[in-house]
Amino acid sequence: MSFPMVRLRRLRHGETWRRAVRETALSVDDFIYPLFVVGGEGVRNPVASMPGVFQLSVDLIVEEAREVEALGIPGVILFGVPDESDKDAVGSAGYDPDGLVPSAIRAIREAVPDLLVWADVCLCEYTDHGHCGLLTEEGTVDGDASLPLLAQAALAYAKAGAHAVAPSDMMDGRIGAIRTALDDEGLGDVPIISYAAKYASAFYGPFLDVAQSAPAFGDRKGYQMDPANADEALREVELDIGEGADMVMVKPAGPYLDVIFRVKEAFGMPTAAYQVSGEYALIKAGGEKGWVDEERVMMESLLAIKRAGADLILTYFAKDAARVLEGKAGSE
Ligand code: PBG
Ligand code: ZN
DSSP states (O other): OOOOOOOGGGSSSHHHHHHHHHOOOOOOGGEEEEEEEESSSSSSSOOTSSTEEEEEEEEEEEEHHHHHHTTTOOEEEEEEOOGOOOOEEEOOOSSTTTSHHHHHHHHHHEEEHHHHEEEESSSSTTTTTOOEEEEOOOEEEHHHHHHHHHHHHHHHHHHHTEEEEEEEEEOTTHHHHHHHHHTTOOOTTSSSSSEEEBOGGGGGGHHHHHTOOSSSOOSSSSTTTTTTTHHHHHHHHHHHHHHHEEEEEEEESSGGGHHHHHHHHHOOOOOOEEEEEEHHHHHHHHHHHHHHHHHHHHHHHHHHHHHHSSSEEEEHHHHHHHHHHHHHHOOO
């Protein structure tokens, strides 16, 4: 059968028809909201390249967590942003049991017990050189030597009460190292969410401001994936599943929808996608300039990530999108 018998427009007339045949729906349940923890009290530092995003001290993170939960968002992911003076060559502040992230985890768990608290695991925020692992004398990144430290960080966060640890470093073998460390310490129930297919992306630009974690020299291309590669993403994901990952992640999200789709198709794993800082900043900037309709572009960008196969979306838009979804639900 073909035109004129077939007319796909028949089911597009009016919002009710469109709703009735809609294949994908965003829900507030799909979102995880990233939070940035700094020291001090009452600190709320805006981030120039990410309007609406703040570095928050532990007391204010708790307030923020309450707001996130009230909006119905299931969880947050925490990043620590230590003072420059607390950084060293081995990222000690990243696995200090009394460090920023463990403190924030404990405070949120106590105040907002039902909100999922994930902890990002990496060294780059804590090393004075800004790389995600230890350096060799030649200045290259030594992944194998970094594994015990990443495992130590994951342990510190899990012991503080994190509902999940999410290694974002991209060192080979880290999922297995973290899994073993958690299991050995009686934390076998703490899931690992692997940033499995993480690309060396220019879309991380604004994050490097908010997390103050830009590498002091070089770049992350020696450990993060080449944006040209997608078959390789499947190999990364397969390895991490084999090492015990409970959920896998693709990052960035919007420019890598094909990778999200393929990962979900190939493994059927719980799959997360991270709509990163640059994706957020571009939409915000376009909206501020009046060049695009920010709200519609936001919702469409999130819907596209979901349609591609993501079960969860880590996004700085989580609160804004939750409000839009809430408004819609109320108007129907
Ligand atoms: C570092 C890390 C980065 C992001 C999350 N963890 C930056 C990088 O790898 O260079 C980026 C997140 C974002 O841009 O929103 N391990
Ligand atoms: Zn890192």
